[in-house]
Amino acid sequence: MSATGNPRKRQQPPTPATPSPQLKHQAVMEEEDFDEDVFLEETLLQYEEEDSQRRALADRLAKWKRPALSPSLLSQSQNIVFQQLEIDYVIGDSHKELLPSSSGPAAIIRIFGVTKEGHSVCCLVHGFEPYFYISCPPGMGPDDISHFHQILEGRMREANRNSKVPKFVRRIELVQRRSIMYYQQQGSQPFLKIVVALPTMVTSCRGILDRGIQIDGLDLISHVPEGEFSKMAPFRILSFDIECAGRKGLFPEPTHDPVIQVANLVTLQGEDQPFVRNVMTLKSCAPIVGVDVMSFDTEKELLLAWRDFIREVDPDIIIGYNICKFDLPYLIQRAEVLGIAEFPVLGRIRNSRVRVKDTTFSSRQYGTRESKEVTVEGRLQFDLLQAMQRDHKLSSYSLNSVSAHFLNEQKEDVHHSIISDLQNGNSETRRRLAVYCLKELNICYAYLPQRLLDKLMFVYNYVEMARVTGVPFSFLLSRGQSIKVLSQLLRKAKQKNLVIPNVKQAGSEQGTYEGATVLEARAGFYEKPIATLDFASLYPSIMMAYNLCYCTLVTPEDARKLNLPPECVNKTPSGETFVKSNLQKGILPEILEELLAARKRAKADLKEAKDPLEKAVLDGRQLALKISANSVYGFTGATIGQLPCLEISSSVTSYGRQMIEHTKKLVEDKFTVLGGYEHNAEVIYGDTDSVMVQFGVSSVDEAMNLGREAADYISGTFIKPIKLEFEKVYYPYLLISKKRYAGLYWTNPKKFDKMDTKERDVPGAVQYVKNTISDLLMNRMDLSLLVITKGLTKTGDDYEVKAAHVELAERMRKRDAATAPNVGDRVPYVIIKAAKGAKAYERSEDPIYVLENNIPIDPHYYLENQISKPLLRIFEPILKNASKELLQGSHTRSISISTPSNSGIMKFAKKQLTCIGCKALISNSDHTLCSHCKGREAELYCKSIANVAELEELFGRLWTQCQECQGSLHQDVLCTSAYFAQPRLSNILSEKKSTERHGRSQATIGSMELLILEDLVVDVKMQQACNPACRDILFSVLAESFSMAISRGYPGAFYEHLNIPKMSFY
Amino acid sequence: MAAAAPMEVDSGNGVVQRKQSIYKSMDESFEIQKEMYRGQQYSQIYFARLHLMRTLLYSLLPTWKPHLPICTVLGLEEGKECIIVGTLYKHMKLKPSILDEYSKERSASPLVKAHNFVHSDDYLVLEDESGRVKLRGSLLLPSVYVTGIVVALHGKETGAGDFMVEDILEAGLPHQIELPLNSGEDKYVAFVSGLSVGSSSANPLHFQLFVDHITGHLGDEKEQGIAAQIVQVVVAGNSVEFPRGLLNGQNLGSKDQSRLSEPIKELDILLTQIAAGIPLDIMPGTGDPANFSLPQQPLHKCLFPGSAAYNTFRSCTNPHSFELDNVRFLGTSGQNIEDLAKYSDAKSKLEFMERTLRWRHLAPTAPNTLGCYPFTDRDPFFIEKCPHVYFVGNQEKYESSLIKGSDGQVVRLICIPRLLKQELLSWDDLNRLRANSNAN
Structure with a gap:
């Protein structure tokens, strides 16, 4: 099906096989009445069988019903205009009235949508006929069709014995069509159009025939979302979140752990405030301001109440965080475990059950993601987690970190093991939990509508994408790029009477082709302005300029046979032949034109947009369109894709290479002293679609003028729409090697836009580097700065080469499966010291584990692999003997490695007191200072107290931040009694250890009766890291206390007191 | 209770007797005795x-x-x-x-301090x-x-x-003990703050002039007469300033070691001169070697080997409260007002001060934006009794006003400027709640 997910507002769906619009209209109306009936019946039923409490609930729910249908709608005097959201098909009996000619099961397309007034619409389109084409064997005439039909019908019946379909192959027609592959001179050739009863039969029938086919779907006319139709229908958007009572240390599983709370927010599209805000809880719950709290005694009642709620409120879009993977499947599986058969009837279609299936989504761009697909008919699911993972690269996708990233708002995180305790408490603690649950929603919510992407824009953005590419809304989230390209191809092909062959998955045997070119980089430091000439959307432009398409490709034999005049064909540098657009306009160029036109519109809007949010949205849109345009090229080159055509992709890259070379030549030929210019221009570097030129002039202004001149001059030599643009000047510019460069970026001769490098203070830079290296070797480096993060895109077995982060993920899974990173997560790790010869991937370790066990990191790994290479790359062009200067010398001599607290040898070590001033051993435990350092009391006191002050400040700020996140001053912070306290306390603890000794020797230094110094009991159990930001603080605070302790001469041994329990990343 | 020993002020033609008064410390509620950080929350x-x-x-x-x-x-x-x-x-x-501060890119532009x-x-x-x-x-x-x-x-x-x-x-001004009857003789309390000994812009001459002035070694007879009426000196915070970057937890070279202790030594010498003549209260401030959170605990005596020997020298908490001849004083080194100025608006610092009295809370923003010890059973910043004199140190300029409460309370508010900035000394007349300032 190539049905589309456009925001279409349709009046009368002009379906091909619909007998009359009037009848069609009636079908829609029937559907509406039908929906109403469902609700009436349901509520009636409940009144009969349930007690008064139940009735009260039903009354409550009734408030949120959809508006009543107006008489004009009921009397069918008004056209129904609605916005389409979901589209799918079901198998049902064909409609007797609408399609009197056919019988038996047929595919019925359902379009779900909402009208302007907020009425829910389900439009059933009858008469959809799945079909495909086979090319007509030579010699087969119209007379042979019926015979062929019989044979095929027989074979189909054999293959589908259980089926009760009266007629598999509806009919076979002889039509004139043309294949999309290769340029053909004759207009078209005969094809057989085979129409079958059900869409699923296409595959089996095709299997029988083993021939090229084309299925095609609806050809609907949609309203362009402009003017009146650009308004959005008032969708009902439900945001929900569930809480489960997990068992200690285990992630909740539907087979064991009850659902204890469900929080819901329902908002009408376009409104700020939700109109329904409620929480359903298991067991009593104290009231919450502004929230409707409903309590139930059993889980069954809770689940059923939620079901009723869904059906009554009838949301069009269901959003939430990780709902597709967790919340929805959990509810359904839980209902299954409890044996509530009537629960999973959540869709808009009466009595139709929600289905759950596992899906694996694999895409080159997004990696492999496992997910659960829950089909709730007629309700669009929009999982924000998926949207985030898809559109943004973040180090963590926990709701908390996402909200911290975009909204600058933290939320407290209640770990699932606390949830059970709260649930088992009283109604107050359950209230606490409910508030937490709602807060999560609010963030989810505040997300969509107000801050990140104004919900309208979010929907618009996807709607725009869906409109341009012609795939359903839900595909945008769940499928990769190629489906978009394919969908556009199908659309265009249908218009042009072309059919698309069914190419068998050929694997990678088709071989590869040469990629983009990179001109040799002339490494060095350039003190003159470097102008950068960029090709705008190079690959799409090439495809448009040279009319590269499936249907314009001429095979070598055809080329010889057809003897096309040379002025009508383009011979590409890779040796392929394509006809020019005057003979045959390609489909791909047309698609690209549309995409780029849409992008141009978005860019124009972007220029006018004022609001930063709107800007961000438009920018996202134009970027998405750019990616789509570029993916067309990728589509032709994807050897395991739908329709690979390496002739196209290799031609594209060959043209690209040629153009870069051509540009280089033109620039160096024209801008010479001989040509009347002051200096000889020099191309110092060129990448896929850009060329860096040194014109030799010394001012940015002149370089800009020359750059513009060159761009215009060279653009003139290319076929439209290939265009060379002058964008920016780098001055000064440091070219290290291919793909690595830095420079000050100028787009305006007056001031530079951003600083890409540090100041050109070479001695200063050298000193900075030396200090950093020394810090690293001295173990003074903040551990968080040493964390390397890599995304886990597949499981260990799928990786061919052992990678550090994959190995670590495996190891963590063995330690604690519940908290180990999953596919799709980003894995942070550090490299630790290990036995000689151990491979890097064996030495990766979880940073938290490293801190917990005080495992020494391997400074040399960082020095050699992470630091020295890039450093030398940067410094070599500007510094002689860079390696010797930077990486060897006195600053690398002193090395301090922390002693692991879990190693055996430390158990035998005896701790002894040393003087705070000079580290000499002191025997008298009443003193803090040795006799030699006595005179330095004041100084040493100042130092210690400065540390205390610093810690106190941090303590105060962190705790109040926690209160802020929690949103309450008078209640204890939950997650963090847990979290923040720990780094804080541990920090103070280490502090205490050093100052305690001051305290003990009150005789000498007097009483350091400062707060912190006495016994400090750390019995707080850390539950979980709130979010990455908190985690970073943990790292740096710990690292800081480490380095502080180290500088005071304390061996790492006492860190065994730092009992930081495991944190989990999710 | 501590009464200062009789002391003399030098004078050309005879000896002027320094006035005395009865001092009573009220700092107890600001002292942290058995409290410890045990993971309490705010x-x-x-x-x-x-x-x-x-x-x-x-x-x-x-x-x-x-x-x-x-x-x-x-x-x-x-x-x-x-x-x-x-x-x-x-x-x-x-x-x-x-x-x-932690999560954003650290190297990127420093966070702008508004x-x-x-x-x-x-x-x-x-x-x-x-x-x-x-x-x-x-x-x-x-x-x-x-x-x-x-x-x-x-x-x-x-x-x-x-x-x-x-x-x-709002809670309004608390109850005030009655102001003692005018005994007829003038007595002064001298306030000073922001000495910033050790700062690059500090001028040792100023310090010495200041010391000589209040100890009565300067000026004519009249001025000496006034100096003799000073019964108490209060140093309201920020007495020293350390060179930046010294106290970052790293080991110090021997040169830096002396740089660290030098300002303290210098301060000690100054304070010794004052303490030898007049009772002296020193409060810690933001820049002093004291803990960060309010209430700041007294500066440690090991820092003042010289002046700590005198019984006229008292190291006090911040906030600081005391009674002199039954006139009640309450004040801070300025952090509470400084923080209010960051998170709210007012016409003058005095207005902030008045608000805190009417809200009946010395530091409402603690612990939210102002560092504060996590007390569990009390709030030491709650103002139970209305002071007669309410002072804050380390302000930009000298300001003073008198406010009256609905129950007849009368409070003198004083903003004490930083000595370094304004070279002003604040005086306070004990008997008439008169305040004036004096150029040094």
Whole structure:
């Protein structure tokens, strides 16, 4: 099906096989009445069988019903205009009235949508006929069709014995069509159009025939979302979140752990405030301001109440965080475990059950993601987690970190093991939990509508994408790029009477082709302005300029046979032949034109947009369109894709290479002293679609003028729409090697836009580097700065080469499966010291584990692999003997490695007191200072107290931040009694250890009766890291206390007191 | 209680006897004795504050609006007029977050330190143990109030779940002990703050002039007469300034070691000269070698080997409270007012000071934005008794005013400038609550 997910507002769906619009209209109306009936019946039923409490609930729910249908709608005097959201098909009996000619099961397309007034619409389109084409064997005439039909019908019946379909192959027609592959001179050739009863039969029938086919779907006319139709229908958007009572240390599983709370927010599209805000809880719950709290005694009642709620409120879009993977499947599986058969009837279609299936989504761009697909008919699911993972690269996708990233708002995180305790408490603690649950929603919510992407824009953005590419809304989230390209191809092909062959998955045997070119980089430091000439959307432009398409490709034999005049064909540098657009306009160029036109519109809007949010949205849109345009090229080159055509992709890259070379030549030929210019221009570097030129002039202004001149001059030599643009000047510019460069970026001769490098203070830079290296070797480096993060895109077995982060993920899974990173997560790790010869991937370790066990990191790994290479790359062009200067010398001599607290040898070590001033051993435990350092009391006191002050400040700020996140001053912070306290306390603890000794020797230094110094009991159990930001603080605070302790001469041994329990990343 | 020994002021023609007075320290509530960091949270201090203030506000309600019912936030009903009592929380758009400092790119541009974080989008929320409610109404200006104040509000819940405020009741000035009768003789207390010994812009000559002045080694007979009337010197914070970057936990070279102890030594010499003549209270401030959180604990005696030998030398807490001849003094080294100035607006520092008295809380923004020890059972910043003199140190300029309470309370407010900046000395007349300043 190539049905589309456009925001279409349709009046009368002009379906091909619909007998009359009037009848069609009636079908829609029937559907509406039908929906109403469902609700009436349901509520009636409940009144009969349930007690008064139940009735009260039903009354409550009734408030949120959809508006009543107006008489004009009921009397069918008004056209129904609605916005389409979901589209799918079901198998049902064909409609007797609408399609009197056919019988038996047929595919019925359902379009779900909402009208302007907020009425829910389900439009059933009858008469959809799945079909495909086979090319007509030579010699087969119209007379042979019926015979062929019989044979095929027989074979189909054999293959589908259980089926009760009266007629598999509806009919076979002889039509004139043309294949999309290769340029053909004759207009078209005969094809057989085979129409079958059900869409699923296409595959089996095709299997029988083993021939090229084309299925095609609806050809609907949609309203362009402009003017009146650009308004959005008032969708009902439900945001929900569930809480489960997990068992200690285990992630909740539907087979064991009850659902204890469900929080819901329902908002009408376009409104700020939700109109329904409620929480359903298991067991009593104290009231919450502004929230409707409903309590139930059993889980069954809770689940059923939620079901009723869904059906009554009838949301069009269901959003939430990780709902597709967790919340929805959990509810359904839980209902299954409890044996509530009537629960999973959540869709808009009466009595139709929600289905759950596992899906694996694999895409080159997004990696492999496992997910659960829950089909709730007629309700669009929009999982924000998926949207985030898809559109943004973040180090963590926990709701908390996402909200911290975009909204600058933290939320407290209640770990699932606390949830059970709260649930088992009283109604107050359950209230606490409910508030937490709602807060999560609010963030989810505040997300969509107000801050990140104004919900309208979010929907618009996807709607725009869906409109341009012609795939359903839900595909945008769940499928990769190629489906978009394919969908556009199908659309265009249908218009042009072309059919698309069914190419068998050929694997990678088709071989590869040469990629983009990179001109040799002339490494060095350039003190003159470097102008950068960029090709705008190079690959799409090439495809448009040279009319590269499936249907314009001429095979070598055809080329010889057809003897096309040379002025009508383009011979590409890779040796392929394509006809020019005057003979045959390609489909791909047309698609690209549309995409780029849409992008141009978005860019124009972007220029006018004022609001930063709107800007961000438009920018996202134009970027998405750019990616789509570029993916067309990728589509032709994807050897395991739908329709690979390496002739196209290799031609594209060959043209690209040629153009870069051509540009280089033109620039160096024209801008010479001989040509009347002051200096000889020099191309110092060129990448896929850009060329860096040194014109030799010394001012940015002149370089800009020359750059513009060159761009215009060279653009003139290319076929439209290939265009060379002058964008920016780098001055000064440091070219290290291919793909690595830095420079000050100028787009305006007056001031530079951003600083890409540090100041050109070479001695200063050298000193900075030396200090950093020394810090690293001295173990003074903040551990968080040493964390390397890599995304886990597949499981260990799928990786061919052992990678550090994959190995670590495996190891963590063995330690604690519940908290180990999953596919799709980003894995942070550090490299630790290990036995000689151990491979890097064996030495990766979880940073938290490293801190917990005080495992020494391997400074040399960082020095050699992470630091020295890039450093030398940067410094070599500007510094002689860079390696010797930077990486060897006195600053690398002193090395301090922390002693692991879990190693055996430390158990035998005896701790002894040393003087705070000079580290000499002191025997008298009443003193803090040795006799030699006595005179330095004041100084040493100042130092210690400065540390205390610093810690106190941090303590105060962190705790109040926690209160802020929690949103309450008078209640204890939950997650963090847990979290923040720990780094804080541990920090103070280490502090205490050093100052305690001051305290003990009150005789000498007097009483350091400062707060912190006495016994400090750390019995707080850390539950979980709130979010990455908190985690970073943990790292740096710990690292800081480490380095502080180290500088005071304390061996790492006492860190065994730092009992930081495991944190989990999710 | 400590009475200063009789001391003399030199004079050309004979000896002027220095006046004396009876000193009583009231710092006990600011001292941290057995309290320790055991993982307490700040909810407890807020709870203690709410409890104290609520009892107080409830006692005022019968005279304020006796006819209205009292509600909790949770018990609010739409449209019903009532009184709620709770802690204010100000939601601030510009409030800096520590998480930003850590999570944003560290090397990228340093975080801009704004002077004032007030924004027109700020709004107030009232919170009690039961919940929070957003406040509306033109009466309650978000720019005036800060997080942590406990007030009683009259109003009703609107349809949107907000509380429309119609009237506000603050606790007002506390009860004041009666000012002792004028004994006829003038006695002065000298305040000084922000000595900043060791700072690059400090001038040792100024310090010496200041010391000579109050000890009576300078000026004519009249001036010496005045100097003789000084019965107490209060050093209100920021007495030393360390070179930046010295105290970062790294080992110091021997040169830096002396740089660190030099200012302290210098200060000790100055203080010894004063303490030899006049009773001296020294309070810690932000820049001093003391702990960070309020209440700051007294500077350690090991820092002052010279002056600590005198019994006239007292190292005090910040905030600091004492009585001289039954005149009560209360003051801080300035952090509380400094923080209010960051998170709210007022015409002058004196207005901030007056507000804290009327709110009956010395440091309402602690612990929210002002570092504070997590007390569990009390709130030491609650002002139980009204002082006669209320001073804050380390302000930009000298300012003073007299405010009167509804029960006849009279309070002298003084902003003490930084010595370094203004070279001014603040004087306070013990008997008539007169304040004046004196150029050095």
